[in-house]
Amino acid sequence: MSDTHDNYVKQLIVLLEDFTQDWDHEFEGRMDPNTRLLGDLGFESIDIIQLVVAIEEDISKKKVPFEKLLMKDGRYVDDLSIGQIADFLVGFV
């Protein structure tokens, strides 16, 4: 993996730790590239919308076409890992 990818993973983990610090989710341990938004962190659709805003504000510093990540073949993806979001940011930021 590239330095850029790893850097995005680090930034996303910092963001997500802050983002979910006062949530009632059951995730324990440290976040890593395999940590999933829905499966591990208990995200709902409104949380994804808010995360997109947070990434654009804190990391990319501009609007990013997240529909290209969130929709595949005309339907929403079932879940996303931190590593997948980092891959996407490498391609679009």
Place this chain on the structure above:
Amino acid sequence: MTTKTLFIGMDGCTFTVLNEMTRDLPGEGITMPFLSGLMAKGSRANLRSTPNPLTPPAWTSIMTGRGPGQHGVFDFIRAEDKGGEVYWTLYDSRDVDSEMIWSIASRQGKSIAALNFPLTAPPPKHVNGSIVPGFIPAKHLRRNSTPGLFERLKEAIPGFDAKELAWDFDNEKQALEVLNDNDMEQWVRYHLPREEQWFNIAEYILQNDAPDLMAVMFDGTDKIQHQAWQFVDPALVPAERTEFYNRMRAVCREYFANVDRYIEKLVTMAGPECQVFFASDHGFTATVETLRINAFLEDLGYLKWAVNDGSEQAIRREASDFANLDWANTTAYCRTPSSNGIHIRVSTKPGEPGIQQADYIPFRDKLIEDLKTLRNDDGEPVIVDVLKREEWFPGQHMERACDLTLVLRDNGFVSIRNLKPVVVKRPSPAGTHHPDGIFMAYGKGIAANGQVDRLDIRDVCPTLLYSLGLPVPSDFEGKAAEPFFTANWLAEHPVKIGKPTIGAGEKAKAEDMDEEEKRQIIEQLQMLGYME
């Protein structure tokens, strides 16, 4: 530091209800005695809302002094069709393409507090003061408030509870559903502690920070009236009141009595030197029928529904109330019930479905003519006016507006469901938005003029700036509400027109260069079932 200007927003508040709550009613007394006293000593006006009287565009006009064509916010949801599935996001503060009052006042040395206003998340930058946004779920309130503020409030305010305070999407959906008696009462009760939480924050900020501009918005007014309109509209009082009616009436009055207590405390704390203003984003009235607009467009030959093939995708779309259309054979359709508007599909390149650009005007004229033919079972016209976007939404964002905005005879919102008949009577009247909200003023320099001529929603922002002693930006569409002030005050404090706002229209320019975004806007489709 002392607060110069106190602004209390009341979402969806109307004089139809407020006049009742502030007068002595047999068997009930005066529900809002403090506000009644203020109204007797101040000035007030009906406030004409945005062309489609809806919370996001209307509050954004209140905060910017400009209309939706200029500020670019038209609805709650931004949704785009992506190969047959809906990709949706919500409008947020970054979409507001006009400078907000919070920034205008801050950069001229004033401090502000803005509590519970929509479109203030993420909090606008370069603001001197405190912002806790409205319409944000509890889980996201901390990050969307002014940095450090959430923690400060949590520590300082006994009983502070973000879950009780914040917007709960599952609960809010109920505002527009048909509820049974028990759920309806619970729905109204759910807003009592919510408003108390917002009041507690306002009280704390006013006490400790005393910002020059202190602004708080109470939105339970709108939510309660959607569900419980029949219990607050004086025209709908039944000949014989049932036990349930009395119970509902009592809990509605409890809500308004609480708001009166909040107003009394805030106005008293702000002191006699302060000018106090109240405004709502729109009014309220009764809707008595439902218009299934896309079903009507199908009858007229403008729209064709897709065949539901039973696939998972099709089932999801039906469940999401998203119009599942045959795009190759649809030339006009409604995206969201809250838009009350119709989009015309114009072909942008050879082979693309839609009408030709050259045919747009005659096509639209024919469509308007067709829409106005609709009658209900009693022979009454259902669509009483059809607004063209260039006339009602002028500005750099006009193309985001619906091509046509409908005004229904009962001010109702349309349904986009695939159901017949096209027009159906409601089992009982429900609350819906009326274009006339409220605007009131009280305090030092405010005249006891009572009711004055109707004002425009874009006048609120310049009036607040004027009250703060600041000039009105030259590029505002609204003007300061001079009829609210005494002649002496106006003579000593003439209204000044100042430099234009900063940054207005920058987003529109950026979008002009983005062809992909342009295509998405043209193709966007929206979901959100509003009433049925």
